[in-house]
Amino acid sequence: MSLRESLRVAMQALRANRLRSALTTLGVLIGVMSVVLLVAIGQGARSEITGAIEGLGSNLLFVLPGDGEFGAGPQRSSFEVDDVERIDRALPGGEGRAAGYVIGAEAVQAEGNRFNATVFGITEHYLGVVDRTIARGQSLSPSDVATGRRVAVLGASSAETLFPGQDPIGRTVSLGAIRYRVVGVLERVGTTAFGPDVDRQVLIPVGAAQRLFGSTRVDAIFVRAESTVGIEADREAARAALAERLDEEEFSVVSQDEIIGVVGDILQILTWVLAAIAGISLLVGGVGVSNIMLVSVSERTREIGLRKALGARTRDITRQFLFEAVALTGLGGAVGLALGIVLAEVVAAFAPVPAEITWWSIALALGVSVLVGLVFGVLPARRAGQLDPVTALRHE
Amino acid sequence: MSGPAGRAPAPLLTAEEVTRVYTLGRDNQVHALRGVSFAVDRGEHVAIVGSSGSGKSTLLNLLGALDRPTSGHVRYDGRDVRDMDDAELAQLRNGSIGFVFQSFQLLPRITALDNVILPLVYRPGSPRERRERARTALEQVGLDDRVTHRPGELSGGQQQRVAIARALVTEPALLLADEPTGNLDTRTGEEIMVLLEELHRERATALVVITHDEEVAARAKRRIELRDGLIVTETAA
Ligand SMILES: Nc1ncnc2c1ncn2[C@@H]1O[C@H](COP(=O)(O)OP(=O)(O)OP(=O)(O)O)[C@@H](O)[C@H]1O
Ligand SMILES: [Mg+2]
Numbered sequence: 357m358s359l360r361e362s363l364r365v366a367m368q369a370l371r372a373n374r375l376r377s378a379l380t381t382l383g384v385l386i387g388v389m390s391v392v393l394l395v396a397i398g399q400g401a402r403s404e405i406t407g408a409i410e411g412l413g414s415n416l417l418f419v420l421p422g423d424g425e426f427g428a429g430p431q432r433s434s435f436e437v438d439d440v441e442r443i444d445r446a447l448p449g450g451e452g453r454a455a456g457y458v459i460g461a462e463a464v465q466a467e468g469n470r471f472n473a474t475v476f477g478i479t480e481h482y483l484g485v486v487d488r489t490i491a492r493g494q495s496l497s498p499s500d501v502a503t504g505r506r507v508a509v510l511g512a513s514s515a516e517t518l519f520p521g522q523d524p525i526g527r528t529v530s531l532g533a534i535r536y537r538v539v540g541v542l543e544r545v546g547t548t549a550f551g552p553d554v555d556r557q558v559l560i561p562v563g564a565a566q567r568l569f570g571s572t573r574v575d576a577i578f579v580r581a582e583s584t585v586g587i588e589a590d591r592e593a594a595r596a597a598l599a600e601r602l603d604e605e606e607f608s609v610v611s612q613d614e615i616i617g618v619v620g621d622i623l624q625i626l627t628w629v630l631a632a633i634a635g636i637s638l639l640v641g642g643v644g645v646s647n648i649m650l651v652s653v654s655e656r657t658r659e660i661g662l663r664k665a666l667g668a669r670t671r672d673i674t675r676q677f678l679f680e681a682v683a684l685t686g687l688g689g690a691v692g693l694a695l696g697i698v699l700a701e702v703v704a705a706f707a708p709v710p711a712e713i714t715w716w717s718i719a720l721a722l723g724v725s726v727l728v729g730l731v732f733g734v735l736p737a738r739r740a741g742q743l744d745p746v747t748a749l750r751h752e
Numbered sequence: 753m754s755g756p757a758g759r760a761p762a763p764l765l766t767a768e769e770v771t772r773v774y775t776l777g778r779d780n781q782v783h784a785l786r787g788v789s790f791a792v793d794r795g796e797h798v799a800i801v802g803s804s805g806s807g808k809s810t811l812l813n814l815l816g817a818l819d820r821p822t823s824g825h826v827r828y829d830g831r832d833v834r835d836m837d838d839a840e841l842a843q844l845r846n847g848s849i850g851f852v853f854q855s856f857q858l859l860p861r862i863t864a865l866d867n868v869i870l871p872l873v874y875r876p877g878s879p880r881e882r883r884e885r886a887r888t889a890l891e892q893v894g895l896d897d898r899v900t901h902r903p904g905e906l907s908g909g910q911q912q913r914v915a916i917a918r919a920l921v922t923e924p925a926l927l928l929a930d931e932p933t934g935n936l937d938t939r940t941g942e943e944i945m946v947l948l949e950e951l952h953r954e955r956a957t958a959l960v961v962i963t964h965d966e967e968v969a970a971r972a973k974r975r976i977e978l979r980d981g982l983i984v985t986e987t988a989a
Contacts, residue, residue: 357874365873372861662857665818666918667846667874670838745818749857 357672366679373652377684380648383641384688384728385695388721390634392696395717397703398627400710405623406616411545415584416486416612417591419443419577419598423605434606435574437562439598440479446597447590449582454594455482456574458565464558466518466529473514473558475531477565483509483542485580488554493525493540496561500539504563508536512544513555529558531568536560579609587611631717635724641688642728649681649736653743660740661748674741681733682726689725693718762830763791764925764958765815770824771981772810784810786981787824794925795956797949799969802978808962809930811978815960816851816928817844846874850919850957852948854931856911858903864890864914865899871922889917893947909940913947920951926958927951933968945971 370377421433440456447453458477463470476482480501483490491512500507508529515524515538524538545554566572579594581587591609598607653660660673668676700711772785784807792798792815802808813819814826817833826833828844836844851857858867868886890899893913903911912932919927929948933941945961945968952959961972969975977985 358876361873368862368866658857659859662859663870663874664842665816665845665851665857666871667842667922669842669874672842672874746813749818749853 357668357675359675362672362675362679363683365676366683369652369656369676369680370683376648380645381684381688381691383644384638384685384725385641385692387634387638387641388689388692388725389696389699390637391631391724392693392713392717392721393699393703393711394630394634395627395720396696396700396711396713397709398623398630399712399714399717400700400704402620402623402627403712404710406620409612409616409619415581415587417579417581417587417594417609418612418615419579419594419607419609421576421607423608433573433575434602435577436572437479437574439601440574440577442600443577443579443594443597444481446593447579448586448593452481452484453582453590454577454579455479455485456562456577457482458562458569458571458573458575460565460569462531462558462568464514464518464529464531466524466527469518469520471514471517471556473531473556475565475568476557476559477562477568478559479562479574482559482578485578487580488545489543490540491543492523493538495540496559501561501563504561504567506534506536506564507539507561509540509542509559510538511542511555511557511559513553514558515541517556531558531560534564534568536564631720638724638728642685642732645681645684645729646732646735648684649677649733650739652680653677653736653740656740657743657748657751660743661745661751664743664745665749670741673743674737677737677740678730678733681737682729685725685729685732686722689722692725693721696721764794764796764829766791766825766827767811767815768825768827770811770814770821770826772807772814772819773822783981785814785821788978788981788983789824790976790983790986792926792958792960795952795958796974797952797959797972798961798974798976799972800960800962800976800978801964801966801969804964806978807981808978810981812928812930812960812962815926816849817841842874846871846922848925850922850924850927852912852915852919852927852929852932854934856903856908856915856935858911858914858918860903863900863902864895864906864917867903867914868918868921870918875922885921886917889921890914892920892951893917907940908936909943912936912940912944916944916947916951920955920957923955924957926960929959929961931962931964933963933965941965941968 421435435456437456440454444451444454456479460475461472462475464473478496480498483495496507496509510524518524518529519527524541527538528535529538562574579590581590591611594609663673697713700713703709704711768789770785770788774782774784776782788811800808800811814821820834828848865883865886868889869882872882872885887899890896893916895910895913895917898906898910903914906914927948932948933944936944948959949971951957961968963969973988975987976983
């Protein structure tokens with residue numbers, strides 16, 4: 357019996373039992389659909405988050421508290437404003453490439469409008485280092501920062517919320533009981549699904565923020581390297597400068613690439629976990645196929661006996677039932693794949709979570725569904741092939 | 753037995769001291785056949801009769817290479833069925849034997865035409881060729897106007913005709929019919945027998961018919977009677 361003929365007979369049998377075939381396929385269909393969808397979401401989240409980190413600007417070094425061992429809890433920062441200047445001075449080339457900040461959440465209000473803002477206390481070069489530009493008014497001046505003057509620069513959304521339809525420059529905002537004069541508004545960055553909404557920031561001089569939060573520390577320090585080539589020299593300079601005052605365990609200097617690498621790896625693992633969970637439903641679908649194929653074999657015992665009497669070999673029968681199983685799961689895989697892609701598009705359109713279809717999830721989904729058919733079809737198919745024709749023909 | 757003067761043609765099929773024991777439990781054995789020997793020549797018409805349980809169907813299954821004897825030999829063209837593997841048995845059934853069963857054994861979900869095509873699927877050929885041959889076979893049994901009917905839409909006699917078309921579409925050397933008229937009324941049964949005999953004559957196909965019905969048996973050239981797994985009488989008409 358030719359392969360084509362086996363396939364035709366298998367399809368004929370599946371068509372003869374449309375509802376049952378459809379329901380059996382459903383298990384695999386849902387399994388493949390969830391694999392494709394969850395992997396798409398996982399991949400989408402991954403590129404979104406790494407993109408958000410990349411959006412900080414390239415060639416960025418992060419000076420962070422702690423020894424940089426991944427998995428250690430968040431560390432208390434030992435950095436002070438002096439450390440930012442120490443690093444800046446130590447960097448080769450001109451100054452103004454290092455900036456520090458202290459971060460906190462505070463209710464901000466102006467003329468009856470209020471919301472909870474992310475308040476950044478920043479050092480002099482912060483905006484330049486993280487690549488933000490002023491849309492209106494001006495930045496915090498060196499003397500603003502040096503004296504901890506009560507002035508503020510607003511993110512684009514902050515400005516709109518607090519002063520809808522008005523020019524905020526020169527107006528006053530309150531953080532807690534303290535009032536600040538608005539000197540500038542930042543260019544809009546736009547939202548991302550993950551990470552903070554940087555347009556809802558309120559930026560004030562680091563000294564003012566330390567007073568507000570009751571802190572003497574700087575949470576982290578950024579260094580902008582002049583080029584990719586200079587990054588290692590900068591890292592070494594920053595490390596050496598800080599080592600004068602702090603223990604090696606108290607800080608680490610990591611590049612943007614390293615952070616993206618670590619975060620990307622975590623999210624990749626997350627994606628695989630999602631795929632594995634979805635894979636379990638595929639497995640359950642496979643068991644369902646096996647079960648229904650066994651029912652089908654016992655129902656069609658007489659047919660099998662007849663086919664053998666008419667000249668079918670054991671392997672012809674086995675192949676016929678194996679093809680049926682694979683056709684069921686393959687069909688479920690193909691439809692599940694299509695539905696998974698459509699759903700991923702829907703999710704991408706309506707949810708903040710992006711979804712990204714990858715070629716490997718498609719190949720995996722189809723490959724695995726065919727494999728599931730083979731694996732779970734073998735037992736029923738062998739049972740069918742080995743039926744004794746005389747007994748099978750007498751079967752009621 | 754060949755006479756001393758010249759060789760008789762080798763028989764199509766021989767059974768030599770064939771026994772078949774069904775083992776149901778430790779001490780529960782059914783001796784369905786106890787040593788049966790006979791030969792069927794090409795183009796011969798043989799009736800096998802006997803009361804219920806005498807071993808007729810058991811014998812037919814052995815002659816049809818659907819089963820192997822417990823001891824003894826069934827040979828086709830001199831080749832022992834016992835020595836054939838699964839693929840060779842399948843080829844023998846497909847190429848040389850046509851079955852007609854008492855219960856028709858048609859697949860209910862496919863058309864008459866597809867039922868007739870069934871044995872052709874297990875041999876080389878294009879789908880078109882198969883359809884053509886199956887159509888011709890259905891014409892020969894007088895069912896050219898029932899090609900797309902499913903078995904459930906046909907009368908018992910028509911269903912048996914489809915089964916006969918399926919048996920003859922492979923042009924077998926031997927037609928084995930187990931109570932082909934058993935599920936039909938006398939008139940329809942007679943028509944079916946006439947049809948089988950016609951095919952047997954026209955194509956020189958050997959025809960072995962198992963029957964309860966002495967009238968059916970009387971139509972054959974030779975009559976073999978079984979009782980309790982043994983041949984009790986063998987008469988030529
Ligand atoms: N698969 C089997 N397992 C056990 N015993 C069997 C089996 N098939 C047949 N027998 C026994 O073998 C004996 C002969 O059965 P067989 O079917 O050959 O009779 P038969 O002559 O065809 O009868 P009928 O005219 O009723 O069809 C019976 O006693 C039957 O019970
Ligand atoms: Mg019988």
